[in-house]
Amino acid sequence: xxxxxxxNATTPLDPRVLEAMTPYLTGPYGNPSSVHRFGRAARDxxxxxxxxxxxxxxxxxxxITWTSGGTESNNLAIKGATDPLAPGGVLYGATEHPAVMxxxxxxxxxxWRVEPIAVDATGIVDWAAFERQLAAGGVRLVALMRANNETxxxxxxxxxxxxxxxxxxxxxxxxxxxxxxxxxxxRALGADTMSLSAHKLYGPKGIGALIARNEIELAPQHHGGPxxxxxxxxxxxxxxxxxxxxxxxxxxxxxxARAAHVLALRDRLEAGLAALPGVCxxxxxxxxxxxxxxxxxxxxxxxxxxxxxxxxGFGVSSGSACASGKGEPSHVLLAMGYPRDIAFGAIxxxxxxxxxxxxxxxxxxxxxxxxxxx
Amino acid sequence: MTDALxxxxxAATTPLDPAVREAMxxxxxxxxxxxxxxSDHAPGxxxxxxxxxxxxxxxxxxxxxxxxxxxxSGATEANNLAIKGALEFRGGDGAHVISSRIEHKAxxxxxxxxxxxxxxxxxxxxxxxxLIRAGQVLDALxxxxxxVSLMWVNNETxxxxxxxxxAPRLRxxxxxxxxxxxxxxxxxxxxxAxTPVDLLSLSAHKVYGPKGIGALFVRKRPRARLAPQMHGGGHEQGxxxxxxxxxQIVGMGRAFALARKTMAADAERVTAxxxxxxxxMSVLPAIARNGSVxxxxxxxxxxxxxxxxxxxxxxxxxDLAVSSGSACSSATREPSYVLRALGRDDETAASSxxxxxxxxxxxxxxxxxxxxxxxxxSWLRQLAPxxxxx
Amino acid sequence: MNRENVFGYPExxxxxxxxxxxxxxxxxxxxxxxxEAGSPAARGRLRLYAQLAGGRxxxxxxxxxxxxxxxxxxxxxxxQLVGADPRVHRLTAxxxxxxxxxxxxxxxxxxxxxxxxxxxxxxxxx
Numbered sequence: 001x002x003x004x005x006x007x008n009a010t011t012p013l014d015p016r017v018l019e020a021m022t023p024y025l026t027g028p029y030g031n032p033s034s035v036h037r038f039g040r041a042a043r044d045x046x047x048x049x050x051x052x053x054x055x056x057x058x059x060x061x062x063x064i065t066w067t068s069g070g071t072e073s074n075n076l077a078i079k080g081a082t083d084p085l086a087p088g089g090v091l092y093g094a095t096e097h098p099a100v101m102x103x104x105x106x107x108x109x110x111x112w113r114v115e116p117i118a119v120d121a122t123g124i125v126d127w128a129a130f131e132r133q134l135a136a137g138g139v140r141l142v143a144l145m146r147a148n149n150e151t152x153x154x155x156x157x158x159x160x161x162x163x164x165x166x167x168x169x170x171x172x173x174x175x176x177x178x179x180x181x182x183x184x185x186x187r188a189l190g191a192d193t194m195s196l197s198a199h200k201l202y203g204p205k206g207i208g209a210l211i212a213r214n215e216i217e218l219a220p221q222h223h224g225g226p227x228x229x230x231x232x233x234x235x236x237x238x239x240x241x242x243x244x245x246x247x248x249x250x251x252x253x254x255x256x257a258r259a260a261h262v263l264a265l266r267d268r269l270e271a272g273l274a275a276l277p278g279v280c281x282x283x284x285x286x287x288x289x290x291x292x293x294x295x296x297x298x299x300x301x302x303x304x305x306x307x308x309x310x311x312x313g314f315g316v317s318s319g320s321a322c323a324s325g326k327g328e329p330s331h332v333l334l335a336m337g338y339p340r341d342i343a344f345g346a347i348x349x350x351x352x353x354x355x356x357x358x359x360x361x362x363x364x365x366x367x368x369x370x371x372x373x374x
Numbered sequence: 375m376t377d378a379l380x381x382x383x384x385a386a387t388t389p390l391d392p393a394v395r396e397a398m399x400x401x402x403x404x405x406x407x408x409x410x411x412x413s414d415h416a417p418g419x420x421x422x423x424x425x426x427x428x429x430x431x432x433x434x435x436x437x438x439x440x441x442x443x444x445x446x447s448g449a450t451e452a453n454n455l456a457i458k459g460a461l462e463f464r465g466g467d468g469a470h471v472i473s474s475r476i477e478h479k480a481x482x483x484x485x486x487x488x489x490x491x492x493x494x495x496x497x498x499x500x501x502x503x504x505l506i507r508a509g510q511v512l513d514a515l516x517x518x519x520x521x522v523s524l525m526w527v528n529n530e531t532x533x534x535x536x537x538x539x540x541a542p543r544l545r546x547x548x549x550x551x552x553x554x555x556x557x558x559x560x561x562x563x564x565x566x567a568x569t570p571v572d573l574l575s576l577s578a579h580k581v582y583g584p585k586g587i588g589a590l591f592v593r594k595r596p597r598a599r600l601a602p603q604m605h606g607g608g609h610e611q612g613x614x615x616x617x618x619x620x621x622q623i624v625g626m627g628r629a630f631a632l633a634r635k636t637m638a639a640d641a642e643r644v645t646a647x648x649x650x651x652x653x654x655m656s657v658l659p660a661i662a663r664n665g666s667v668x669x670x671x672x673x674x675x676x677x678x679x680x681x682x683x684x685x686x687x688x689x690x691x692x693d694l695a696v697s698s699g700s701a702c703s704s705a706t707r708e709p710s711y712v713l714r715a716l717g718r719d720d721e722t723a724a725s726s727x728x729x730x731x732x733x734x735x736x737x738x739x740x741x742x743x744x745x746x747x748x749x750x751x752s753w754l755r756q757l758a759p760x761x762x763x764x
Numbered sequence: 765m766n767r768e769n770v771f772g773y774p775e776x777x778x779x780x781x782x783x784x785x786x787x788x789x790x791x792x793x794x795x796x797x798x799x800e801a802g803s804p805a806a807r808g809r810l811r812l813y814a815q816l817a818g819g820r821x822x823x824x825x826x827x828x829x830x831x832x833x834x835x836x837x838x839x840x841x842x843x844q845l846v847g848a849d850p851r852v853h854r855l856t857a858x859x860x861x862x863x864x865x866x867x868x869x870x871x872x873x874x875x876x877x878x879x880x881x882x883x884x885x886x887x888x889x890x
Binding site: 014026069221 | 390398403410418453577587615619
């Protein structure tokens with residue numbers, strides 16, 4: 001029986017979400033932009049989902065734009081918010097997801113000054129360095145993730161918002177990994193824009209959202225068609241939007257129970273790992289997501305360990321499930337100051353609702369055996 | 375069940391084929407089939423294999439190689455990636471692009487955006503029958519022309535553009551050729567091995583596949599080069615980042631595989647139904663067909679009903695799902711820009727309906743639809759001063 | 765045939781659009797006047813046939829070309845005019861908008877109805 005410990009890469013679909021989507025995968029539900037009867041039913045379903053998502057993340061329904069996923073949301077936020085402005089400065093956290101880093105870096109070709117914000121050894125923003133960067137002037141946009149996808153480390157987004165706003169900069173928050181795992185309130189965070197993805201919270205792949213305050217002017221990145229108030233053209237993916245809505249509602253109702261479940265597993269794993277020789281737990285000194293634990297075992301190369309674990313039926317990852325940087329050590333761990341050989345050994349475990357204690361014990365047993373074979 | 379709604383809007387979107395849905399369900403996994411195709415473990419590898427099998431199916435329908443298919447969230451993104459990606463890669467300043475007045479909004483709005491970035495764009499005018507001739511395109515070429523973007527089949531009139539004739543001529547001149555083939559794929563044979571188009575946009579939900587997934591064909595030899603428009607993660611050979619939606623991709627693959635099998639028979643059947651619909655409505659006086667009858671894709675019939683105002687006609691035909699113009703602009707209730715480009719006045723454009731037929735259209739539906747149109751057009755004309763004559 | 769108000773027109777509009785009881789024309793006669801109003805914005809036209817007796821409207825019919833709201837405006841004006849003296853019982857665009865729940869984007873249809881009544885008043889007075 002395979003064990004899946006890679007919920008930060010993607011989650012299984014909740015059966016209740018699939019059930020809600022099924023009517024929209026059956027029968028001619030129409031193009032929601034068409035004005036006939038089928039189209040109207042689709043439109044109503046889309047607006048209901050918008051409200052369900054708004055309720056999860058503490059924003060207004062009208063502030064939500066549907067996208068194809070977290071990557072598009074991050075691209076739309078960063079490129080869309082800077083397009084209408086004269087070039088200035090952009091800062092992004094050194095441990096951001098590649099979608100944020102690369103979207104930000106793409107702005108250099110448009111004349112923007114783009115710099116990472118350093119983090120300390122636990123993965124938390126180096127606030128003094130950040131303030132110096134802001135003080136240099138001209139910063140128009142700061143991008144900082146709420147929760148890191150590899151280490152699970154949480155950033156103090158409020159503090160970044162206060163500092164950034166005081167310096168005249170907008171704040172974009174990548175909340176893809178935070179949504180559904182910890183409480184999330186767009187207003188309370190002080191963010192101007194925020195990215196979300198459905199398939200990290202038991203919703204379908206291929207659907208995401210960007211939350212944007214009304215005052216933020218965003219230039220569309222997908223031109224064509226009046227969908228999403230002209231901000232994002234293209235026929236709406238009705239089934240997926242409905243699925244995202246229901247997944248968001250379930251996450252809101254079950255948030256505490258879910259967090260408690262995975263936290264117990266995470267603590268069990270962390271305690272078990274402590275008994276192994278030469279274990280390093282990344283971000284251990286920082287507040288972290290309840291479900292995530294990234295570690296290295298001394299003397300193990302990550303890819304080799306992953307392969308061994310995969311052969312034994314454990315689905316874990318070294319870090320990000322992205323196509324870029326394969327064969328490269330994690331940029332997150334390098335930014336935290338770890339040497340390449342330790343970063344190369346990284347294993348990320350990310351728990352989900354269906355994981356059980358017994359699976360954690362089997363995983364620890366496998367690690368002990370592998371360590372013993374060394 | 376005479377009051378059941380008759381769906382004649384297949385050009386706006388198609389229902390999922392049940393076989394496509396069956397293929398998708400295992401990848402809407404609650405227990406299995408949920409892996410991230412970019413993950414290096416068993417669930418990830420299984421998803422990746424499904425994605426690659428679908429890529430081969432999509433490629434097969436259009437005579438391409440699998441590695442020339444880049445997944446996108448739909449045709450709008452594919453059109454954006456093709457046009458902005460090509461111009462950004464080559465440098466837009468001082469460059470010239472040729473397109474037409476009757477392209478889909480995704481192409482037109484992208485071209486308008488490029489104009490704000492220093493690109494010159496020529497928008498070709500179709501003739502009254504909606505045709506754009508190859509000679510028109512060639513005459514518009516300038517030394518600075520880097521890209522021609524034309525649709526294979528127009529979504530409102532169904533008129534087929536001379537893509538196969540144009541492609542070799544543009545290749546000779548070294549001009550990149552992008553084709554929006556959303557309304558052509560699965561309707562007409564497309565063989566990119568024989569037709570040197572460089573970039574071609576596809577959508578699944580017009581071919582009985584799911585919404586939210588499309589693809590861009592990007593030719594490998596000679597290589598069409600694009601600057602990515604969605605950054606981060608380096609998926610799709612760096613051209614389009616973002617987690618791949620396995621179930622959507624598998625659905626598109628199955629839909630295109632089905633289309634390959636049924637295309638010839640579907641085309642014959644749907645063409646016959648379309649002509650049956652037109653013949654049945656032809657008892658009405660003063661109606662006119664839009665679009666060159668000799669150059670039509672099988673599925674579209676566009677008719678102007680003089681003297682029957684379009685909004686009232688649609689409201690009275692609430693039991694027919696048809697479009698007045700493209701679905702994408704009908705919310706704004708402006709007369710179709712495509713029909714206006716064909717030289718129709720606002721009045722005529724606004725009193726036009728697009729009927730589009732598909733896999734589940736029956737002769738009975740066609741006959742009933744025709745009778746309903748005849749009844750309501752006659753009613754509205756009778757209500758109007760002077761029988762609707764201006 | 766069950767037509768459905770799938771586009772969400774206001775109920776007073778939909779009812780009159782569905783079954784405009786006063787649609788039609790009156791035979792030309794000495795006591796029948798014909799007036800028209802039109803709106804380029806609505807791409808619409810209204811024609812009213814009114815049979816008069818001592819300044820009062822004793823019978824009325826209308827014809828309309830235009831959107832459902834235009835047609836409903838024609839029907840409503842005709843309904844209101846039966847038995848009334850339009851010089852005394854003045855109908856305005858505001859009355860029309862209130863009675864038919866006409867939204868801002870269709871305000872020009874209500875104005876066309878007011879124009880039609882004004883044309884009739886002018887004809888009777890002139």
